[in-house]
Amino acid sequence: MVGPDYSLELCNIFHSGQVEPASCFQTLFGTIQTGLILKDVSLEVRAGEVLAVLGSKGSGKRALLEVISRRTHSPTRGQVLLDGSPITVSLFQRTCGYVSHHTELIPTLSVEQSIHYAAALSIGLQMSSYLKKSRVRQVLADLALSQIARWSISKLNTSEYRRVVIGTQLIKDPMVLLLDEPTVDLDPLTTYLIVSMLSNHVKRRNRIVVLTMEKPRSDVFPFLDRVTYLCLGDVVYTGPTRLMLEYFKAIGFPCPQLENPLMYYLCLSTVDRRSRERFIESNTQIVALVEKFKMEGGPYRKSSASVSNTLLLGSPEHNPTKSHKIPYSSFTKPGxxxxxxxxxxxxxxxxxxxxxxxxxxxxxxxxxxxxxxxxxxxxxxxxxxxxxxxxxxxxxxxxxxxxxxxxxxxxxxxxxxxxxxxxxxxxxxxxxxxxxxxxxxxxxxxxxxxxxxxxxxxxxxxxxxxxxxxxxxxxxxxxxxxxxxxxxxxxxxxxxxxxxxxxxxxxxxxxxxxxxxxxxxxxxxxxxxxxxxxxxxxxxxxxxxxxxxxxxxxxxxxxxxxxxxxxxxxxxxxxxxxxxxxxxxxxxxxxxxxxxxxxxxxxxxxxxxxxxxxxxxxxxxxxxxxxxxxxxxxxxxxxxxxxxx
Structure with missing residues (x-):
């Protein structure tokens, strides 16, 4: 049984895989180019927190979610722990959820039917049909889908479709919910809506949400409890979002006023490929940032999001004790x-x-x-x-x-x-x-x-x-x-x-x-x-x-x-x-x-x-x-x- 104050922790993850798209001949003859996608990645996120994994294309964001969900079959070293226990495929399938970048729902079903059958396939007999219907109505309300509950999937716009996909996972009340680019191709208002809904779910149900983003906006900053910056598989920073500004200021990279801090430090963590000189300069800078965080970023990686912003470099780890009102309860799979x-x-x-x-x-x-x-x-x-x-x-x-x-x-x-x-x-x-x-x-x-x-x-x-x-x-x-x-x-x-x-x-x-x-x-x-x-x-x-x-x-x-x-x-x-x-x-x-x-x-x-x-x-x-x-x-x-x- 998992306690209410559980956490998801990654310890020294190394992951290898395909680094470039392969042609048919390369696939058939086994000449696919492989390499390290994740390099010594360590991070932690606790119950009641939202973690945003930020990075440009090819930084390893999706590979990180694949490693956590145990969906990858490529060589992986390190540990993925849920409340101190290693995550296995069966444990993840029972207690966690995954929203992929592109999920095709059945277009002829209605919104309510899609979420209803997702609940029926994942929740066993210990929950009555009345409670299941109540959960379906609650999820529809939480995702602002009640007004279109009887619409068919084929009539939905991109925002509504994305929220229904998320709802098919939220109906199972997973301990950890992974989302791969949930806000891509969405307008700013919809992006704000989805991230705020996920944050509200996390706080109310005491769950963990890990989502990847490529172009974060400043208005979602308050809803992200933790942030992890990846660049070519290396961790530039991981820790509470509120302490991110203090950390980068302490190492000589303060965020300018009127700048979006999420986007500013994402650009700082991205290799500039516009010329050879800029590539060498930016790559050297990122290598220095990665090494700096490895030496001095331990307290930030372990710190809770509720810690005061006055935490200084080199201070001891702080693990506050939280009291949660909602204990974890699992649902058995149907026969x-x-x-x-x-x-x-x-x-x-x-x-x-x-x-x-x-x-x-x-x-x-x-x-x-x-x-x-x-x-x-x-x-x-x-x-x-x-x-x-x-x-x-x-x-x-x-x-x-x-x-x-x-x-x-x-x-x-x-x-x-x-x-x-x-x-x-x-x-x-x-x-x-x-x-x-x-x-x-x-x-x-x-x-x-x-x-x-x-x-x-x-x-x-x-x-x-x-x-x-x-x-x-x-x-x-x-x-x-x-x-x-x-x-x-x-x-x-x-x-x-x-x-x-x-x-x-x-x-x-x-x-x-x-x-x-x-x-x-x-x-x-x-x-x-x-x-x-x-x-x-x-x-x-x-x-x-x-x-x-x-x-x-x-x-x-x-x-x-x-x-x-x-x-x-x-x-x-x-x-x-x-x-x-x-x-x-x-x-x-x-x-x-x-x-x-x-x-x-x-x-x-x-x-x-x-x-x-x-x-x-x-x-x-x-x-x-x-x-x-x-x-x-x-x-x-x-x-x-x-x-x-």
Whole structure:
């Protein structure tokens, strides 16, 4: 149990990592340039205080937060202590919070729903639903979001969006809250508002807030209890903000009147790169400041923000005793079933709500495939039973399979990306694992896929003129199996590809190849190489097209079709000499498509509908299991960085 007068302390932190952006070739061949990012960083912040980490770009601010949160996998030396105990990944996830520089919320949810589900995923059963709702209302009020609680995320401006992101962490009441550039790209009034809100939360709840800033304004000075200046990983100063002026004045750098002290000393701690001479001069000065603070800055690093400004260099450490009214209390994490149910509820809420984004999502899930198949029906509606119908029906089946894959890919890439991006952030917080996320998403998606494929099958099946309801059911099942495989394969690709468009193009190329090889629609098995025939056995399209082709051409269908309305094939005979009268019945067409030139080759096993239908569903089930395994494997850092930045 952590006491009320706890502190966060960093002792002699050295951290190495990538110092320059790496190209694809450098990443693949392991030639990334690395170096020391943090160099002997020591600081302390206590309960009830706000610490601002200031520094220019590349100074190591974000790396410092990554080290505290234990999110970095690069070599790190030193200790990060919370109330005297080392911070582990599990301890940080249970008791602390992290607001990254760029967090993508689910755009179709409302402000209140976003904070509500953040609470439901992180707070266990010991808090009643009434208390959770009260906490949600309190956080909305603290962040000035009550008036827009029912607005969708997509309608918010930058300030409101940033406050909602902060609210998803404040709802958990973390002991330590880390914020990476929370005020970047915000106007002065909004910056003041956010920093004052964080300061008020810290004082009222007796918590710790550590935030990074690149361009601090003077009006936030009163809200910052402590400040740390970093320059290329070195500490120029860390300690109470009120004592900062006294320290720099004592070492010969007083702040001019009417100057913003935060910005003035930030410029003093920044290397000037405008010329070689200025670079050498400023770098020499910063090295001297770093060494000066290492020798004489110990009392400032340990001093409380409430110490009098009369503290002099070399005075002994002062650790005042504070009395806090609000003790620390932790919330247990909810169970796996509750997490899954909450994820399902969030998917339901984000889909069935009255805003433009949700309606578009609902439309593409339910009606995109039926409408596309209506267009196919319009193109094939006048198909008549002459000899050319063999080729027309073959093209119809090929287009149906291709359209099913295409619509599933586009649908998944459009709807899954928003949840995928949010999953990457929540999984780093330890809220749930990849299999839980995938299982819930697939379970929610299944009813939509069933309705969509069944409606599309009912539309296109009228063209075949087959009136057997069992055949309609089988036709719909085959298309559903193809839809599910494309969905799972798209999910697998989106684990490593961020852009939806690139995912669609990549996936479409894959399915076009397996359609050409597996269906036998464009080239029969007898006309392709033997190794390609064997390759087709690992393609779902081989088994799906076998079921559909048997429905369309097998079982005595399409017998003795005339060449056209004025020519009868029975007068000319069915032979290869008359191309227009090539097939006496559907079985002859199937034999040409699926045999490999052997006269005694039987196609009964190839066209076994029950076996082929089962194997058609083996592919999506296997892909779903493989996805669960893939989402458990830690991704390389350069892949995860695409989804964080």
């Amino acid at each position: 796996a079933f509750k997490v899954g149910f909450c994820l399902y509820q969030r998917l339901f809420s984000s889909t069935f709500c009255l805003n433009y984004g949700a309606l578009c999502q609902l439309f593409i899930r339910l009606l995109a495939m039926p409408l596309f198949f209506t267009l196919i029906w319009f193109l094939f509606r006048n198909m008549q039973d002459y000899q050319r119908t063999f080729y027309s029906r073959n093209g119809l089946l090929f287009i149906c399979l291709l359209s099913t894959y295409l619509i599933s890919i586009v649908n998944t890439a459009y709807t899954f990306s928003m949840y995928r991006n949010y999953y990457y952030e929540e999984s780093r917080q330890g809220l749930y694992a990849g299999p839980s996320f995938l299982f819930t998403y697939s379970l929610f998606s299944i009813p939509f896929t069933i309705i969509s494929t069944f409606l599309a099958s009912c539309i296109i099946f009228q063209v075949t003129k087959i009136r057997n309801s069992n055949d309609l059911f089988t036709f719909a099942m085959v298309l559903w199996g193809c839809y599910l495989l494309a969905e799972q394969q798209t999910i697998a690709l989106m684990m490593v590809i961020k852009t939806s468009f690139v995912t669609i193009i990549t996936n479409l190329y894959i399915f076009v190849i397996i359609l050409v090889l597996g269906t036998g629609a464009l080239r029969s098995y007898s006309s392709i190489s033997e190794w390609l025939v064997y390759f087709s056995y690992i393609c779902q399209t081989r088994y799906a097209s076998a079921v559909l082709n048997r429905q369309m051409f097998g079982e005595g269908r399409l017998n003795n079709l005339p060449q056209e309305y004025s020519s009868n094939c029975s007068l000319m005979g069915f032979s290869s000499e008359h191309f227009g009268c090539r097939y006496p019945e559907g079985g002859a067409y199937l034999a040409e498509r699926y045999t490999q030139g052997s006269a005694d080759y039987s196609i009964s096993e190839i066209l076994d509908s029950h076996f082929n239908l089962i194997v058609t569903f083996v592919f999506p089930v296997s892909a779903a299991v493989l996805n669960c395994l893939l989402y458990l494997i830690p991704l390389p850092a350069f892949i995860k960085a695409k989804f964080r930045n």
